[in-house]
Amino acid sequence: MTCPEELDPVRLLTPRAREVLAAARVVLERDGWDTLTMRSLADELGIAAPSLYKHFASKDALRTQLIALALKEFGEGVRPVSGVAALVRAYRDVAAAHPQLYRLATSGSLDRDALPPGLEDWSGSPFLEATGDPHRAQALWAAAHGMVILELDGRFPTGSAPEATWDELVTHFG
Amino acid sequence: MTCPEELDPVRLLTPRAREVLAAARVVLERDGWDTLTMRSLADELGIAAPSLYKHFASKDALRTQLIALALKEFGEGVRPVSGVAALVRAYRDVAAAHPQLYRLATSGSLDRDALPPGLEDWSGSPFLEATGDPHRAQALWAAAHGMVILELDGRFPTGSAPEATWDELVTHFG
DNA sequence: CACCGTAGGCTAACAACGTTAGCCGCGCAA
DNA sequence: TTGCGCGGCTAACGTTGTTAGCCTACGGTG
Numbered sequence: 001m002t003c004p005e006e007l008d009p010v011r012l013l014t015p016r017a018r019e020v021l022a023a024a025r026v027v028l029e030r031d032g033w034d035t036l037t038m039r040s041l042a043d044e045l046g047i048a049a050p051s052l053y054k055h056f057a058s059k060d061a062l063r064t065q066l067i068a069l070a071l072k073e074f075g076e077g078v079r080p081v082s083g084v085a086a087l088v089r090a091y092r093d094v095a096a097a098h099p100q101l102y103r104l105a106t107s108g109s110l111d112r113d114a115l116p117p118g119l120e121d122w123s124g125s126p127f128l129e130a131t132g133d134p135h136r137a138q139a140l141w142a143a144a145h146g147m148v149i150l151e152l153d154g155r156f157p158t159g160s161a162p163e164a165t166w167d168e169l170v171t172h173f174g
Numbered sequence: 175m176t177c178p179e180e181l182d183p184v185r186l187l188t189p190r191a192r193e194v195l196a197a198a199r200v201v202l203e204r205d206g207w208d209t210l211t212m213r214s215l216a217d218e219l220g221i222a223a224p225s226l227y228k229h230f231a232s233k234d235a236l237r238t239q240l241i242a243l244a245l246k247e248f249g250e251g252v253r254p255v256s257g258v259a260a261l262v263r264a265y266r267d268v269a270a271a272h273p274q275l276y277r278l279a280t281s282g283s284l285d286r287d288a289l290p291p292g293l294e295d296w297s298g299s300p301f302l303e304a305t306g307d308p309h310r311a312q313a314l315w316a317a318a319h320g321m322v323i324l325e326l327d328g329r330f331p332t333g334s335a336p337e338a339t340w341d342e343l344v345t346h347f348g
Numbered sequence: 349c350a351c352c353g354t355a356g357g358c359t360a361a362c363a364a365c366g367t368t369a370g371c372c373g374c375g376c377a378a
Numbered sequence: 379t380t381g382c383g384c385g386g387c388t389a390a391c392g393t394t395g396t397t398a399g400c401c402t403a404c405g406g407t408g
Binding site: 106107108109110120121133135136138139141142143144145146147149150153154155156157161162164165166167168169172173 | 280281282283284294295307309310312313315316317318319320321323324327328329330331335336338339340341342343346347
Binding site: 213232 | 364369
């Protein structure tokens with residue numbers, strides 16, 4: 001399932017800006033957000049750091065575009081899906097495939113005004129479809145996110161969450 | 175319920191270091207972690223920034239001590255408690271009372287070697303007591319954390335999670 | 349053809365950040 | 379008295395995000 005075109009965040013970017021964004025993705029996933037420096041990103045592109053500001057107003061604006069990209073891709077990666085178990089499984093997998101992007105997209109503040117209107121809702125709608133109820137959807141999403149982010153941050157004693165813990169979650173919401 | 179003395183992270187600190195830590199708490203809750211600067215913290219104490227390094231080896235070491243403090247206090251704030259509903263309620267309240275400290279303590283990497291051994295387990299044990307099963311405990315904790323952190327970061331459309339969403343969570347795990 | 353705006357680079361520089369080096373004064377114990 | 383350690387200080391470094399100002403190539407328009 002692919003994202004409706006009017007929600008595609010890349011749509012409004014100039015071609016060169018898309019290349020910058022793509023490079024930022026690579027560096028992000030390789031180094032993490034805090035280690036992604038305007039200079040290191042510029043190096044990746046073979047240009048000087050200040051040149052980046054021809055394409056993005058600030059590092060934070062770049063972050064917002066990366067988040068928008070993530071919402072699109074995660075939304076696509078989790079759709080189509082039927083049933084809570086499959087949704088949770090897909091959510092988990094898509095996060096594990098791009099851990100740094102996931103963390104960036106789901107942690108800290110979010111500049112909603114800079115996002116294509118409707119993208120955030122579209123990205124989360126599979127949870128609504130799987131549960132049939134808005135509050136159940138929110139609760140399931142929060143639970144799945146909690147599992148993923150704690151696992152990403154190595155907060156479980158075993159390092160990653162045991163399969164049985166995931167099963168527990170699915171059981172309660174299934 | 176109070177934390178066993180041998181788990182108290184403040185125990186090993188010099189008196190002056192405790193004052194620095196207390197000031198850091200104030201500044202953290204007021205400004206947030208990224209805006210807490212070695213210089214701003216020093217200002218709060220009326221000293222110069224480099225002097226802080228007489229008490230903590232780095233900003234990250236300071237962060238670790240704040241996290242240890244948080245584990246202790248959150249563990250205390252949530253105990254004694256009986257039943258899933260009451261635990262979730264207490265968890266939510268204690269996080270809402272110190273949002274910045276909560277975010278700091280539960281996000282990003284954790285230097286376990288610098289924590290009093292057993293503190294992390296002790297802090298999480300109420301979930302084990304309330305559920306009676308390790309995996310259920312982990313799942314419930316992850317779900318509660320997901321709710322709290324998404325709410326703190328303003329990720330719910332309504333700003334904060336509706337009461338009904340919390341009820342949903344409690345219902346499924348109750 | 350001459351013109352000019354725009355896209356996209358560049359260097360130099362700034363302020364703020366975490367951090368280090370090196371120095372100094374006080375108080376207490378041998 | 380001497381020494382030492384605790385807890386301050388200033389000066390400075392490298393790195394960060396960011397700004398200012400300049401230059402070049404190119405694509406359309408008079």
